[in-house]
Amino acid sequence: MNIQKIKNYNHKILAVLGTLLLLIAIISLILLTVFAIDEIGRSYRYNRHDDGILSDEKIVELQKQNKRKQLISYETPKLVDSLNLIYMIPVSHKTLNREEFIEEEYLMELSNDYSLGKKYSQKYYGDFNNLLIYDYQNHNIDKLFEDRVNFESIQTAYFSDEILIFFKASSKDTYKDGVINQLDHKTLFIYSLKTKDLKEIELENADVSEVDFVENSKDLIIKFGIDHNKDGKFDEYSEPTVIKKYDYENGELIDIISQEINIELQKKLEGTK
Template sequence: MDKLSRYNQKLLAVIGTALLAAAAISLITGLGAFVISLMDTNGSQDNGLRIQQAHSNGSDSVEFVRTQEITFDSPLQLDTAQAKYIIPVGQVNLKTEEKVRVESGRGLKFSSFNYYYEAYAGLFNNFIYYDHPKKFTKKIFDEKIAITYWSFLKKDGVEVLLFKGTTTDDNADKQMDDNDYQTLFAYYLADDTLMRYEFENKTVLGFQPMHKTDLVSIQLGVDKDKDFFFDINNEPQEITTLNVVSRSIQNVITGDIKTEIQNIIDGIGK
């Protein structure tokens, strides 16, 4: 009986070890396949806003090959206390290119809190603002643009949508995305006003509200060699602010302070 018991124990141990080994192999294989799929997806997906030129055929119509088509995301409620929504508009790459003719003049048609802040990243070509109580719907941008980051800020009655994006193909790679100079845009809901804030030879890296103030800090990358590429390891960053009440850019770090600190690290006396 003792021999039989010992045999059964050994058999159970062997079976248990085999099951554990099989489970471990399956887990490793599954994780490997998952990682590979992620790599394939990240490597193959390219949804930057492509630069395309429409060609006139000498008449009142324009022909071009469409390679991307707009796509709408689900509406996002800006404020849970109000029925105000934003609808992001992105783009997808078409598997089969489409030849499109546009007749002249017709265009293309496609079928309470005092403080709140939320931000989103992605790549979008427009946004639609919808105010349900006012039955007001509007596209925010009237030009071709690639938006890479956006947020909604509500503070003491001021409601503003902030966008980081580009309207130019600065690095000449035939598409507009976050590799181009980024500009700050602000859409003020109260009076339906879109404002653009550009910074010469600088790109907007990010922004965030400064609590208990009317300011939004803006992080800028300085393109010192003006090659339309910001090198985060070898080129400096600056901070400025947007006052969402006055709607103006305000520098909180003066030129004198920057000079004094630079002189310290340069070893230059006063």
């Protein structure tokens, strides 16, 4: 009788252990799947950086052969000022599978069949090299850049007296990999629909990492990534960041953390104080 009870008890213990092991295996499989999906996403986002605009050196090389590798492409217009019907048109590009000769008479035929919905978000993603501001009522288009740039997101900020468009863009191949993309140092650009002024905010040997408007103000809090080893790109995992305030009205970049506090904290960290 006792032996049978012991056998039943052992069977129950084994069943519980088996259930626990099965649950652990299922949870491990779910975590592994989530991790794999995340890694694939990271890899995709990283590989997208390869599709920036070609570096100046590469362009010169192609021009000598009268060739090109990329073509201009236009994205769907985004309504940013519904009252005055002002749209922005992101200018992107397509990288050809192989280089082709440039034809002097080349004209790109564009479709006018754009979808202009009334609803729009405040942030737009892509791979852009310019931005056009389209004034529908006055039939006018303004081009923001004369130089070659690359950016992948555009944000709009709405105030009582004006609308601002801002984004982080690279204009030089600082990483020296033959492509101007988001791995290179980025500066912050702010465009006012009201004044049509384009402001550029940059810090030497640094990359614009994060941007946020001060509450109820046009001033900005900007986090810059310092390229400490000066290899042309900012590594968020091994290189430091600094925080600065941008005074929108005066166009000044101001330290939030004083040099005195910075030195004190650094010495305390390294044990020299």
